[in-house]
Amino acid sequence: MIMSVLIYAHHDGEKFPKPVLELASYAYALARQTGGTVIAIVTGNPRESDLEKLGQHGVSKIWVTPEPAGPSFDNRAYAALVASAAEACGASFVLFADNAISRAVAPRMAVRLKAGYVSGVAGLPLHTDPFTVKRSVFTGKASAYAEILTPVKVLILARNTWQTIENPVTCLIEKFTPAVSLPAPDFEVVKVMEQTGTIRLQDAEVVVSGGRGMKSADNWKVLEDLAGALGAALACSRPVADEGWRPHQEHVGQTGKVIAPNLYIACGISGAIQHIGGISSSRVIVAINKDPEAPIFQFARYAIIGDLFQVLPALTQAVKKLKSE
Amino acid sequence: MKILVCISVVPDTTTHIRFTDKMDALDTNGIQWIINPWDELALTRALEIREHPGSGVTQISVIHIGMKDTEPVIQKALAVGADSAYRVNHAPADSLEAASQIAEVVRKEPFDLVITGHDSADYNGSAVGEMLAELLGWASFSSISSLSVVDSVITLERESDIRSETIIAKAPCVVTIQKGIAKDPRIPSLRGIMTARSKQLTLVEPVKCAPLTHFVRFENPAPRSQCRMVDPSHVEELVNLLRNEANVL
Amino acid sequence: MDFQLTEEQKMIQQAARDYANRELIQDVLERDADSIYPAKHVKALADLGFMGMMVDPKYDGSGMDTISYVLAMEELSKVDASVSVIVSVNNSLVCYGLEEFGTEEQKEKYLRPLARGEMLGAFLLSEPEAGSDATSQHTLAEDMGDYYLLNGTKNWITNGNSASVYIVMAQTHPELKHKGINSLIVDRNSPGITLGPHEDKMGMRSSDTHSVMFTDVKVPKENRLGPDGFGFKMAMKTLEGGRLGIAAQALGIASGAYERALKYSKERKAFGTEIFNHQSVAFKLAEMYTKIEAGRLLCFHAAWLKDNGLPYGTASAMAKYHCAETAMWVTTEAVQIHGGYGYVREYHVERLMREAKLTQIYEGTSEIQKLIISRDIFSR
Numbered sequence: 001m002i003m004s005v006l007i008y009a010h011h012d013g014e015k016f017p018k019p020v021l022e023l024a025s026y027a028y029a030l031a032r033q034t035g036g037t038v039i040a041i042v043t044g045n046p047r048e049s050d051l052e053k054l055g056q057h058g059v060s061k062i063w064v065t066p067e068p069a070g071p072s073f074d075n076r077a078y079a080a081l082v083a084s085a086a087e088a089c090g091a092s093f094v095l096f097a098d099n100a101i102s103r104a105v106a107p108r109m110a111v112r113l114k115a116g117y118v119s120g121v122a123g124l125p126l127h128t129d130p131f132t133v134k135r136s137v138f139t140g141k142a143s144a145y146a147e148i149l150t151p152v153k154v155l156i157l158a159r160n161t162w163q164t165i166e167n168p169v170t171c172l173i174e175k176f177t178p179a180v181s182l183p184a185p186d187f188e189v190v191k192v193m194e195q196t197g198t199i200r201l202q203d204a205e206v207v208v209s210g211g212r213g214m215k216s217a218d219n220w221k222v223l224e225d226l227a228g229a230l231g232a233a234l235a236c237s238r239p240v241a242d243e244g245w246r247p248h249q250e251h252v253g254q255t256g257k258v259i260a261p262n263l264y265i266a267c268g269i270s271g272a273i274q275h276i277g278g279i280s281s282s283r284v285i286v287a288i289n290k291d292p293e294a295p296i297f298q299f300a301r302y303a304i305i306g307d308l309f310q311v312l313p314a315l316t317q318a319v320k321k322l323k324s325e
Numbered sequence: 326m327k328i329l330v331c332i333s334v335v336p337d338t339t340t341h342i343r344f345t346d347k348m349d350a351l352d353t354n355g356i357q358w359i360i361n362p363w364d365e366l367a368l369t370r371a372l373e374i375r376e377h378p379g380s381g382v383t384q385i386s387v388i389h390i391g392m393k394d395t396e397p398v399i400q401k402a403l404a405v406g407a408d409s410a411y412r413v414n415h416a417p418a419d420s421l422e423a424a425s426q427i428a429e430v431v432r433k434e435p436f437d438l439v440i441t442g443h444d445s446a447d448y449n450g451s452a453v454g455e456m457l458a459e460l461l462g463w464a465s466f467s468s469i470s471s472l473s474v475v476d477s478v479i480t481l482e483r484e485s486d487i488r489s490e491t492i493i494a495k496a497p498c499v500v501t502i503q504k505g506i507a508k509d510p511r512i513p514s515l516r517g518i519m520t521a522r523s524k525q526l527t528l529v530e531p532v533k534c535a536p537l538t539h540f541v542r543f544e545n546p547a548p549r550s551q552c553r554m555v556d557p558s559h560v561e562e563l564v565n566l567l568r569n570e571a572n573v574l
Numbered sequence: 575m576d577f578q579l580t581e582e583q584k585m586i587q588q589a590a591r592d593y594a595n596r597e598l599i600q601d602v603l604e605r606d607a608d609s610i611y612p613a614k615h616v617k618a619l620a621d622l623g624f625m626g627m628m629v630d631p632k633y634d635g636s637g638m639d640t641i642s643y644v645l646a647m648e649e650l651s652k653v654d655a656s657v658s659v660i661v662s663v664n665n666s667l668v669c670y671g672l673e674e675f676g677t678e679e680q681k682e683k684y685l686r687p688l689a690r691g692e693m694l695g696a697f698l699l700s701e702p703e704a705g706s707d708a709t710s711q712h713t714l715a716e717d718m719g720d721y722y723l724l725n726g727t728k729n730w731i732t733n734g735n736s737a738s739v740y741i742v743m744a745q746t747h748p749e750l751k752h753k754g755i756n757s758l759i760v761d762r763n764s765p766g767i768t769l770g771p772h773e774d775k776m777g778m779r780s781s782d783t784h785s786v787m788f789t790d791v792k793v794p795k796e797n798r799l800g801p802d803g804f805g806f807k808m809a810m811k812t813l814e815g816g817r818l819g820i821a822a823q824a825l826g827i828a829s830g831a832y833e834r835a836l837k838y839s840k841e842r843k844a845f846g847t848e849i850f851n852h853q854s855v856a857f858k859l860a861e862m863y864t865k866i867e868a869g870r871l872l873c874f875h876a877a878w879l880k881d882n883g884l885p886y887g888t889a890s891a892m893a894k895y896h897c898a899e900t901a902m903w904v905t906t907e908a909v910q911i912h913g914g915y916g917y918v919r920e921y922h923v924e925r926l927m928r929e930a931k932l933t934q935i936y937e938g939t940s941e942i943q944k945l946i947i948s949r950d951i952f953s954r
Binding site for chain 2: 012013072073074075076079100101103104105106107108110111112114115116117118119120132134135136137138139140141142143144145146147148149150185186187188189190191192193194195205206230248249254255256257258262263273274277283284286287297298299300301302303304305306307310311314315318319321322
Binding site: 397400401404509512513514515516518519521522 | 581582584585586588589592593596621622623624627631636637638642
């Protein structure tokens with residue numbers, strides 16, 4: 001049997017988000033390394049044009065299956081569904097992107113398949129026999145090599161680890177029916193609040209963040225303007241949240257939210273190790289601070305040493321100019 | 326209703342992480358051990374729930390899979406208000422081992438609600454809660470930002486990409502919480518500290534269980550490349566770099 | 575000799591440290607600048623059991639040993655000596671005397687709510703004309719049969735305004751000199767008590783310090799602590815423990831300043847390197863660390879003696895003398911290491927330096943401590 005790489009392709013209602021395309025690209029590379037092909041399991045009824053996107057990124061087969069019945073997402077049912085798909089295609093690898101849904105499904109599914117599970121995977125395996133893969137540990141302070149000892153392997157790919165690469169292949173789209181009846185959800189949803197407008201911090205690709213260097217809550221407009229120009233989410237350091245200048249939901253750090261955007265712009269943030277712990281997986285960190293001794297410069301890829309209140313408006317202008325071109 | 330909170334013991338978040346010479350294990354010399362921050366918040370929430378009259382909660386226990394040297398940290402959970410604790414005498418190699426040991430204990434005791442933290446600050450597996458639920462055949466809920474129990478009825482708020490839902494869950498179930506579930510961890514009262522030792526800490530021998538994964542080697546982070554400084558009077562240069570060099574704009 | 579802390583002691587130390595670093599630090603500068611009383615902290619610490627740390631649990635205390643008390647005092651004082659002095663007075667100067675010398679009725683009525691922190695206490699010994707020389711008390715407590723009539727003025731009273739219970743030392747039998755002094759438990763709300771204005775102090779500005787005036791205040795006989803004429807002895811015995819609390823406070827002030835100086839020296843660069851790499855700074859910090867460790871051991875030893883029922887008056891005098899002098903020196907040097915930054919409020923060390931000064935003065939000046947120590951060594 002051909003070694004299949006099964007990926008769980010989560011559709012967000014509008015499209016397959018970038019992490020899923022990154023996952024497909026990684027899966028294609030993994031399949032090439034191990035002599036297999038990539039199958040995607042997709043729930044719901046996405047547009048043909050969205051499914052073709054998966055084909056452009058190396059997926060040779062897409063199994064489309066109805067959403068499991070129930071009032072809302074049920075971890076048990078989805079785990080059974082994906083496990084059933086993995087068994088049906090004899091998958092050696094079952095791959096997930098790093099998001100809340102994956103964390104809900106992958107571990108349960110791994111138990112069902114008696115498969116070794118590694119999350120936070122940071123690249124292709126070092127070797128396939130024994131199967132060894134690298135992941136970050138201690139919230140980014142170190143790395144580890146994990147060995148999976150089972151024939152079937154479940155991996156969650158870390159954010160910002162693999163670029164989306166187009167590898168167009170012929171893509172077959174099939175209906176999939178799980179071999180087992182899915183467990184019926186046993187809970188009630190009594191209220192639903194749709195998130196509108198504001199970009200969810202965890203999923204934002206660009207984040208603009210403010211620290212004590214902003215001096216006061218009243219000064220946040222310059223950050224809001226920059227975030228608006230960039231289409232970015234807002235975040236802040238712990239002291240800012242503790243002072244009440246910004247809501248706690250914006251607090252990013254080891255004891256707040258841990259995020260992994262493409263671009264993180266730290267304004268007036270000194271770079272205490274606990275803050276770094278929340279942002280170290282960002283693809284690019286930019287620091288703007290007037291203190292040349294600030295530790296953040298050791299972690300930033302680009303930096304400006306200057307007065308925030310001069311630099312930020314100028315930066316906003318430059319971004320707007322770029323976007324209009 | 327009986328609540329079990331799963332706690333992991335991790336190095337203090339300010340610790341400089343070092344490995345042994347062979348780079349195959351954590352160098353534990355001089356490490357200050359603490360309750361994993363997420364788990365501490367989970368315990369705090371459980372205590373808050375119980376403090377409300379009419380919750381129906383009759384017992385809050387904690388469980389940890391670890392060796393004897395973790396007992397002082399477990400004592401802290403008792404000092405802040407947990408009624409009893411279990412320590413399974415084993416150092417798990419992966420999340421599945423930990424979940425399997427917890428499952429054994431839960432099968433023997435009638436817990437109604439098991440709470441775990443999203444992640445542990447050491448190996449960042451984010452799997453124990455869901456694996457435990459699968460092993461027990463229980464329902465599970467993750468990304469929970471709010472949890473309450475009134476008259477033994479469990480109400481949760483679950484956050485996803487696009488919405489937040491209020492759910493009424495049936496016991497027994499496993500709930501994996503994220504930060505925001507409680508504001509600050511508790512400082513134990515002095516009486517709590519003095520009486521922690523009189524609370525029950527049950528030592529449980531582990532069941533035989535083979536890990537399906539393990540860590541073979543560790544590595545310190547690669548040295549960072551130099552930071553590229555941009556002149557504050559030419560911020561457009563930064564924008565160009567971000568677009569053309571870094572490809573993030 | 576086991577120098578290890580027990581697990582309970584470590585937890586107590588951590589609890590005090592967590593409260594200090596999470597809560598006290600938030601508003602300590604503001605309260606120092608404007609002399610604001612730390613009401614919410616007193617309540618929170620009371621709820622955690624810090625107001626009656628060594629009191630027996632049967633009176634609603636926390637039942638801790640004295641070493642734990644020293645650890646807690648050090649941790650709180652690293653951040654906020656105003657709050658730690660409020661705690662120390664309630665524990666060492668008020669709860670101690672009531673538990674040691676009080677009747678069951680007195681303990682029920684006063685010790686229990688004090689241990690719970692529902693009431694705060696104050697200790698009134700110093701007078702305008704009598705500070706170090708406590709034998710000459712001018713405050714009179716005239717024996718009127720079934721009550722004492724209290725008249726006089728007491729000075730420098732910590733918790734003067736916030737306390738509901740005063741332990742007042744006053745002269746009943748002037749002819750017996752110090753053997754005619756009594757300790758009286760006085761209800762703050764008794765008619766005839768007036769307070770002087772809040773003292774505008776150099777440091778520990780968040781604790782309330784007042785002079786207290788008694789004009790024909792009636793104190794019921796059953797409020798006398800111990801037998802007739804026992805007051806001076808009670809005060810001296812109480813101060814033995816009180817000075818240990820202040821020694822621990824001074825230790826904390828020194829520790830807090832040292833930790834800040836150490837951190838600063840590892841971050842601040844001058845002449846091409848972090849200032850810690852300049853030997854004059856490194857050596858200064860080494861001296862600080864040594865003196866602080868020595869002070870800590872003196873405090874632990876005095877605490878151990880007290881917990882084991884052995885005489886500890888000299889040991890606590892040595893602890894207080896050494897720790898207070900160390901605190902003054904360490905904080906001054908900590909300001910120096912910080913350079914210009916050490917002179918501004920934001921960096922805390924100037925406040926610690928102002929706080930250190932009082933530890934050399936109150937609850938027995940350093941000179942009095944030396945008197946106690948020299949008297950003891952003379953008889954050996």
